[in-house]
Structure formats: C-alpha cells, structure tokens
Amino acid sequence: MKITNNVIKSYLKNVLFINGTAYAGKSTMCKMLSDKYNLLHCEENYCMDKFLAVATPKLQPNMSYFKINQDWQKFLNRAPQEYEAWIDGNSREIAEFEILELIQLSKHKKVIVDTNIPMDILKEITDYHQVAILLSPQSMSVDYFFDRMDPEKLFLLDQIQKADNPKKTMDNFKACLAQVNSNVNYKKWLNSGFYTIIRENTTNDTRLEVLSKLADHFKLND
Numbered sequence: 001m002k003i004t005n006n007v008i009k010s011y012l013k014n015v016l017f018i019n020g021t022a023y024a025g026k027s028t029m030c031k032m033l034s035d036k037y038n039l040l041h042c043e044e045n046y047c048m049d050k051f052l053a054v055a056t057p058k059l060q061p062n063m064s065y066f067k068i069n070q071d072w073q074k075f076l077n078r079a080p081q082e083y084e085a086w087i088d089g090n091s092r093e094i095a096e097f098e099i100l101e102l103i104q105l106s107k108h109k110k111v112i113v114d115t116n117i118p119m120d121i122l123k124e125i126t127d128y129h130q131v132a133i134l135l136s137p138q139s140m141s142v143d144y145f146f147d148r149m150d151p152e153k154l155f156l157l158d159q160i161q162k163a164d165n166p167k168k169t170m171d172n173f174k175a176c177l178a179q180v181n182s183n184v185n186y187k188k189w190l191n192s193g194f195y196t197i198i199r200e201n202t203t204n205d206t207r208l209e210v211l212s213k214l215a216d217h218f219k220l221n222d
Contacts, residue, residue: 005124008099008125009124009125009126012099012106012126012130013127014107014109014110014111015106015110015130016112016113016130016131016132017112017113017117017126017130017131017132018112018113018114018131018132018134018214019116019117019119019131019132019134020132020134020135020136021135021136021141021189022140022141022181023136024136024197024199025134025199025207025210027043027044028207029132030042030112030113032207033112033214033215033218033220034112036211037215037220039109039110039111040106040109040110040111040112041111041112041113042102042111042112042113042114043114044114044116047097047098047101048094050097051063051097051098052067054097055067055097061089062086062090062092062093063090063093063094065086073159073162073163073169077163077173078172080178080179081179083179083180084180087180088118091116091117092118092121095116095117095118095121098113098117099117119189119192123192128194129195131194132194132197132214133189133192133195133196133197134196134197135186135189135190135196135197135198135199137199137202138178138182138183138186140199141178141180142177142178145177160173195217197210
C-alpha cells in the first residue's frame with residue numbers, strides 16, 4: 001500500500017517542523033514556541049521505544065542496528081562514511097513511523113516537532129510555512145557534543161573509555177560527527193529552499209529574536 005504525498009500533506013497541515021544541524025537551538029525553540037503558543041511539543045526521538053518495538057531487521061535494518069549488533073566498540077569505530085549512511089538510513093526509516101504518529105497527534109491540536117525527517121521528504125509533505133531549518137557552525141556539533149550530559153551521551157562516553165584506545169575511539173567518533181555535519185551537508189541545508197536561520201552569534205542570547213522570527217514564519221501570530 002502506498003499513500004500519496006498530497007494526502008499525507010493534507011493530514012499534516014496542523015504540524016510545524018524544525019530541523020537542521022546540531023546545537024543550532026532546535027530543541028530550545030520548540031520548547032519556547034510550545035510554551036508561548038500552547039503547542040503540543042514532540043521532542044527529538046519522541047516515541048522511539050514505540051517505533052523500535054515495531055521495527056524489524058528485514059524492513060528497518062538501520063533502526064534495528066542495535067537489535068543485530070551489541071558491539072558498541074564496532075559502532076564507535078565505524079568509518080565516518082558508514083556512520084553518515086547509517087544516520088541517513090535511520091532518519092528515512094523513522095520518518096514513516098513519525099509521519100503516522102504526527103497525523104494522529106495533530107488531529108485536535110497544533111504540534112511542533114524537533115524532527116530528523118529528511119529534507120526531500122519534508123518538501124513533499126509540507127507547505128513552506130510549516131518548516132524551519134536552524135543551522136550552526138560545524139565545530140559546535142563536534143566540539144560541544146558531549147557538553148550536554150544526557151543519559152545517551154554519558155553512555156557513549158563510558159563506552160569510549162572502555163575502548164582499548166580511548167583517544168583513538170574518541171577521535172574516530174568525532175570524525176563521524178564531523179562527516180554528518182560536513183560543509184557539503186551544511187550547504188544542502190542552506191540551499192534547501194526552506195526558511196533558514198543561521199546561528200552566527202554564539203555569545204549573545206538571541207533566543208527571543210529567533211523565537212519572534214519563527215513565530216512569524218509559522219504564522220502563529222495570525
């Protein structure tokens with residue numbers, strides 16, 4: 001069975017999407033917008049346990065990576081190109097689950113989501129005013145990755161420390177992050193045709209300014 005994109009678009013008209021690079025303020029803006037405008041906030045990786053319970057290695061091999069492989073050293077020491085391919089494949093597989101979930105969640109209330117749905121898919125299932133891309137310098141996504149001590153990153157740090165050569169493993173994982181956030185991928189975001197805000201000032205607090213711009217773009221003040 002295949003559902004055409006114009007049908008999906010009609011059912012997602014009540015959803016706003018924020019995507020882009022790491023440390024560009026995506027999570028912060030979703031939270032601030034949801035608080036100010038009473039939106040249902042779907043954080044990054046929301047419902048992931050629910051999605052993973054359905055995913056199978058045959059149909060969703062990227063999502064099922066950790067069902068098949070329990071070797072974290074292998075994961076952390078993969079070639080950057082292989083890691084990038086896994087990230088992209090994972091995003092595409094999750095997109096199917098996410099779209100269905102958002103259709104259900106947005107039936108009676110406007111939703112804002114911190115999403116990883118790929119750009120080419122978003123172009124087919126949304127209107128211009130529903131998507132905003134937030135970008136940050138590549139160095140931030142690499143250098144600041146472990147600054148947020150959430151459980152996932154603490155676990156990764158622990159696994160890196162358990163490696164035979166922790167420095168080599170850390171350097172490789174940072175190379176993987178740099179590959180995902182490469183200049184080539186940055187330019188794809190920049191030239192995507194979506195509304196884009198670039199985080200150029202990393203010292204001053206620009207949250208309220210960005211909030212205002214996004215609210216206008218999303219037509220939340222209409």
